[in-house]
Amino acid sequence: MTDSTIHSAAGIEVRGLTKSFGDVHAVRGIDLTIRPGETVAILGPNGAGKSTTIDLLLGLATPDAGTVSILGDPPAVAVKAGRVAAMLQTGGLIREITVGELVDMVASLYAAPMDPGEALALTGLSDLAGRRTDGLSGGETQRVRFALAIVANPSFVVLDEPTVALDVEARREFWATIRTFADRGTTIVFATHYLDEADANADRIVLLADGRVVADGSVTDIKAHVGVRTIRFTLAGAATGDFAGLPGVVDVECHGDSVRLRCDDADSTLRALVAAQPEARDFEVRGADLEEAFVQLTADTTDATEEFAR
Amino acid sequence: MNATRYIHFELLRTFRNRRFFVFSLVFPLVLFFVIAGPNRNVHLGGLPFPTYYMGGMAAWGTMAAVIAGGARIALERQVGWNRQLRLTPLTPSTYLGAKVASGYALAAVSLMLIFAAGISLGVRPSAVEWLSMTGLIIVGLVPFAALGVYIGHRVSVDSMGPAMGGVTSLLALAGGAWGPIASHGFIHTVTQALPSYWLVRAGQAYHGGPHWPPVAWVVIGVWTIVLGGLAMRAYQRDTSRV
Numbered sequence: 446m447t448d449s450t451i452h453s454a455a456g457i458e459v460r461g462l463t464k465s466f467g468d469v470h471a472v473r474g475i476d477l478t479i480r481p482g483e484t485v486a487i488l489g490p491n492g493a494g495k496s497t498t499i500d501l502l503l504g505l506a507t508p509d510a511g512t513v514s515i516l517g518d519p520p521a522v523a524v525k526a527g528r529v530a531a532m533l534q535t536g537g538l539i540r541e542i543t544v545g546e547l548v549d550m551v552a553s554l555y556a557a558p559m560d561p562g563e564a565l566a567l568t569g570l571s572d573l574a575g576r577r578t579d580g581l582s583g584g585e586t587q588r589v590r591f592a593l594a595i596v597a598n599p600s601f602v603v604l605d606e607p608t609v610a611l612d613v614e615a616r617r618e619f620w621a622t623i624r625t626f627a628d629r630g631t632t633i634v635f636a637t638h639y640l641d642e643a644d645a646n647a648d649r650i651v652l653l654a655d656g657r658v659v660a661d662g663s664v665t666d667i668k669a670h671v672g673v674r675t676i677r678f679t680l681a682g683a684a685t686g687d688f689a690g691l692p693g694v695v696d697v698e699c700h701g702d703s704v705r706l707r708c709d710d711a712d713s714t715l716r717a718l719v720a721a722q723p724e725a726r727d728f729e730v731r732g733a734d735l736e737e738a739f740v741q742l743t744a745d746t747t748d749a750t751e752e753f754a755r
Numbered sequence: 756m757n758a759t760r761y762i763h764f765e766l767l768r769t770f771r772n773r774r775f776f777v778f779s780l781v782f783p784l785v786l787f788f789v790i791a792g793p794n795r796n797v798h799l800g801g802l803p804f805p806t807y808y809m810g811g812m813a814a815w816g817t818m819a820a821v822i823a824g825g826a827r828i829a830l831e832r833q834v835g836w837n838r839q840l841r842l843t844p845l846t847p848s849t850y851l852g853a854k855v856a857s858g859y860a861l862a863a864v865s866l867m868l869i870f871a872a873g874i875s876l877g878v879r880p881s882a883v884e885w886l887s888m889t890g891l892i893i894v895g896l897v898p899f900a901a902l903g904v905y906i907g908h909r910v911s912v913d914s915m916g917p918a919m920g921g922v923t924s925l926l927a928l929a930g931g932a933w934g935p936i937a938s939h940g941f942i943h944t945v946t947q948a949l950p951s952y953w954l955v956r957a958g959q960a961y962h963g964g965p966h967w968p969p970v971a972w973v974v975i976g977v978w979t980i981v982l983g984g985l986a987m988r989a990y991q992r993d994t995s996r997v
């Protein structure tokens with residue numbers, strides 16, 4: 446089909462998106478371009494506007510201003526054509542039906558679905574196919590919800606905090622499944638609070654705070670963008686006051702003999718430090734990790750720090 | 756999209772929900788045998804008692820069934836399933852159509868059981884009378900199917916039991932399903948404006964089948980338009996929210 450080439454070239458385009466609920470400005474002007482096949486993580490503190498953005502992306506909510514184009518079409522058209530599927534942040538399963546029947550039922554709504562058996566197999570649900578939906582654990586329910594999204598055989602999948610109810614092992618398995626799916630060329634957007642999840646699974650991170658995009662780029666870009674590096678070393682009898690005057694130091698932490706300096710110009714700091722404290726040893730210089738980048742980038746929005754500096 | 760398959764699963768789910776059977780199947784049957792059994796030789800409203808009561812119980816049971824069909828929407832809204840379905844190509848007409856169809860399917864079972872119960876107590880209409888009763892009941896249920904959809908969109912799951920039981924019982928009572936309210940005068944005129952009155956009459960066949968004068972068609976038509984409109988508005992309000 447000729448239009449599939451147009452679609453795959455178009456990806457997802459979001460322009461000037463805004464949405465308010467009364468006085469709450471949930472989304473205040475978001476622009477985003479997602480290339481076909483990309484896996485994008487949306488990060489941000491509670492209330493940053495992640496779910497609202499996702500609702501707008503899927504056409505579940507109408508924007509106050511701005512446009513969304515999914516593979517060249519408005520969301521409603523893409524949904525009708527079965528090119529988009531999603532796992533929303535909140536939502537359960539209907540009852541009086543087995544897992545297998547439910548996947549089958551949803552598959553029957555699409556013109557070109559994935560084979561329901563394959564969707565069950567991919568999500569590790571084959572053994573649970575005969576189980577009624579009201580007898581599932583939280584983690585199993587999430588897997589069924591994911592199966593319902595992929596059985597559409599979509600080219601674009603949206604996942605809003607998909608692993609929130611899962612234990613560590615289940616999260617790992619879940620992401621392995623999602624990556625299998627991403628490898629087929631599916632475009633994936635997911636919202637999460639787990640930085641390691643974004644770091645490990647996304648090609649790109651979009652950081653939202655207070656309804657705006659505050660950073661957008663690869664994990665490396667975002668860490669570099671922050672420009673803060675950390676110097677750690679050991680020095681007997683170190684005290685906080687000894688280092689505050691050094692060039693490029695932003696923050697000092699001492700725990701016994703071990704010292705941690707956060708620096709915006711780590712090279713100058715290190716030169717001055719070596720000269721001033723010849724006894725210091727075990728130097729270690731590191732770039733900011735994602736968590737530090739995150740805290741810094743969302744610092745001007747309230748409670749971002751509490752949420753992520755765990 | 757494969758609407759037949761979707762409706763198939765909806766029917767499956769309907770018949771697995773035991774709770775709905777109580778109102779639409781068990782209660783009317785039990786009441787029929789308890790009340791009509793000892794009074795099988797009595798006459799009421801010009802009809803043999805079992806004939807009168809079979810119509811009442813058929814109306815009550817089928818009414819409960821089609822209202823329940825739409826009311827199940829509330830359960831799906833509670834778990835956010837309607838939002839999930841909005842992310843699929845499922846059309847509103849198939850969605851609502853499946854709910855109405857499953858209500859009617861349950862009503863059909865209820866009707867067959869009540870008819871069988873009637874036969875067992877000596878109700879003996881002709882084949883034509885059975886058919887005209889069934890046909891009029893199918894028509895008379897339309898406004899109740901709309902009412903079910905309306906309730907499903909406007910009532911939360913917590914208040915669903917009282918809301919559905921209350922509305923169904925009130926309509927059944929006022930329509931004369933459990934016994935005639937009044938045979939003449941002002942109250943009688945008022946009850947004739949209710950769709951349940953004509954639903955009860957649709958199930959009462961004796962000497963030439965059930966009687967639906969033109970006013971019956973008007974009453975059912977007007978209630979269909981009003982409740983259908985309300986149901987449509989409730990549906991749209993629900994889906995255009997946020």
Ligand SMILES: Nc1ncnc2c1ncn2[C@@H]1O[C@H](COP(=O)(O)OP(=O)(O)OP(=O)(O)O)[C@@H](O)[C@H]1O
Nearest residue numbers: 466469471489490491492493494495496497498997
């Ligand atoms: N339907 C609504 N009515 C009123 N306010 C809303 C509604 N939906 C969202 N909001 C508000 O919009 C803001 C953004 O909410 P949103 O759900 O998009 O945040 P989020 O980034 O997904 O948060 P979380 O990480 O907690 O899921 C919040 O302040 C929220 O209270």
Ligand SMILES: [Mg+2]
Nearest residue numbers: 495496497534
């Ligand atoms: Mg959210």
